[in-house]
Amino acid sequence: MENIYTEKIKIGMSSCMYGARVRYNSKGWEMLGYLHRERSNYLWTPVCPEVMSGMGVPRSPIRLVGGNGEDFWIGNTKVKNREGRDVTSMMGKGALACYETLERAEVDAYIFMEGSPSCGVYRTTLKNKRLGKPPGVFGALLLNRGYFLIPAQDLQSPVKWWDWRRRLTAFVWLKRQKVTEVKDLYEIWHILKFLCQELDEKSARELGHRIGSFKKDIGEKVVAEVKDEILEILRKPSDVKRVKQWLWKNYIHLKKSKGISIEDVCPPEALRNMTHIAEEMIHVEIESRDKGLIFGSSPINYKPSR
Numbered sequence: 001m002e003n004i005y006t007e008k009i010k011i012g013m014s015s016c017m018y019g020a021r022v023r024y025n026s027k028g029w030e031m032l033g034y035l036h037r038e039r040s041n042y043l044w045t046p047v048c049p050e051v052m053s054g055m056g057v058p059r060s061p062i063r064l065v066g067g068n069g070e071d072f073w074i075g076n077t078k079v080k081n082r083e084g085r086d087v088t089s090m091m092g093k094g095a096l097a098c099y100e101t102l103e104r105a106e107v108d109a110y111i112f113m114e115g116s117p118s119c120g121v122y123r124t125t126l127k128n129k130r131l132g133k134p135p136g137v138f139g140a141l142l143l144n145r146g147y148f149l150i151p152a153q154d155l156q157s158p159v160k161w162w163d164w165r166r167r168l169t170a171f172v173w174l175k176r177q178k179v180t181e182v183k184d185l186y187e188i189w190h191i192l193k194f195l196c197q198e199l200d201e202k203s204a205r206e207l208g209h210r211i212g213s214f215k216k217d218i219g220e221k222v223v224a225e226v227k228d229e230i231l232e233i234l235r236k237p238s239d240v241k242r243v244k245q246w247l248w249k250n251y252i253h254l255k256k257s258k259g260i261s262i263e264d265v266c267p268p269e270a271l272r273n274m275t276h277i278a279e280e281m282i283h284v285e286i287e288s289r290d291k292g293l294i295f296g297s298s299p300i301n302y303k304p305s306r
C-alpha cells in the first residue's frame with residue numbers, strides 16, 4: 001500500500017470566503033490568497049446556500065430560532081430574517097441545492113465561514129458572542145454526511161493550514177482505499193496510527209487494540225465500519241499545542257530509528273513564530289518523503305499529477 005496520493009483534491013467552499021460578495025451585506029473575502037501557489041493543488045467549488053435559497057444579495061440577515069442546524073433537519077428549528085419573515089423552507093432548499101452541487105462535483109471537503117447560521121460548523125477561533133449556535137443549517141448537513149470540514153479563518157495561519165492539509169490528504173487517501181479485508185486494515189493502521197493517536201489518543205488506542213485482535217474472517221461490513229471510524233478521527237479539529245508536541249515526538253522517532261536530522265526542528269517548549277513551526281513541519285515532511293519513510297504527523301504524501 002503506497003502512502004502517496006496523486007489526484008487533485010476537490011474542495012467546496014463558502015462563496016463569500018472564495019471572494020464572491022454574497023454575504024447579506026454584499027461583502028466577501030478572498031481567503032485563498034493565504035495559500036499562495038498551493039491553491040492550484042486543489043479544485044474548488046464555491047457555493048452559497050443563502051443565495052441558492054433565493055434570498056438575493058443584499059438581503060436581511062437570518063437567524064435560527066429554537067435550536068441549531070442539527071435541530072433544523074429534524075424540524076425543530078425555524079429560520080427567520082431580521083424582519084421576522086419565516087424563510088425556513090427557502091433555507092432548506094438552498095442548502096440541499098448546494099449539497100447536490102458538491103456531490104456532483106465529487107467534493108470531499110468544505111471550507112466554511114465560521115459563525116454563519118448557514119455554513120458554520122465548529123466553534124474554533126471566533127469569540128463566543130459572534131458564534132451563534134453552531135452548526136448552521138448547511139454545516140450540519142455536511143457534518144452528518146461525513147465531509148471533511150475546515151474553518152476558513154484557519155487558512156490565515158500557516159500551522160493551522162498545515163494541520164488541516166495533512167489530515168485532509170490522509171482522509172481523502174483513506175476514502176479512496178479499497179478496504180475489504182483485515183490485512184488491509186493492518187496496513188492502513190500501520191500508516192495512520194500515529195496521526196490518529198495525536199488527534200484522539202483514547203479512541204485511537206482502543207481502535208488499535210481492536211484491529212490487533214481481529215481474526216481473518218470478520219466480514220466486509222465490520223472492516224468498512226472501522227474504516228469509517230478512522231475517517232471520523234481524521235476530521236476532528238486539533239490545536240497548535242498538540243501539533244507541536246507530536247511533531248517533536250514523531251521527529252525524534254525518525255531521528256533515532258532512521259537517522260533523519262534536521263537542524264531547525266525545535267522542542268515544543270521553544271518559543272518561535274507560526275511560520276517557523278510550519279517550516280519545520282514541511283522540512284520533516286520533505287525529508288521523510290524523499291527517503292521513502294513514514295512521518296507519523298503527516299503520513300500521506302500529496303503529489304498531484306499535473
Ligand code: SF4
Pocket residue numbers: 013014015016017022023024047048049050051113116118119120
Ligand atoms: S450562506 Fe455561506 S457562503 Fe453564503 S454568505 Fe453566508 S457564510 Fe457565505
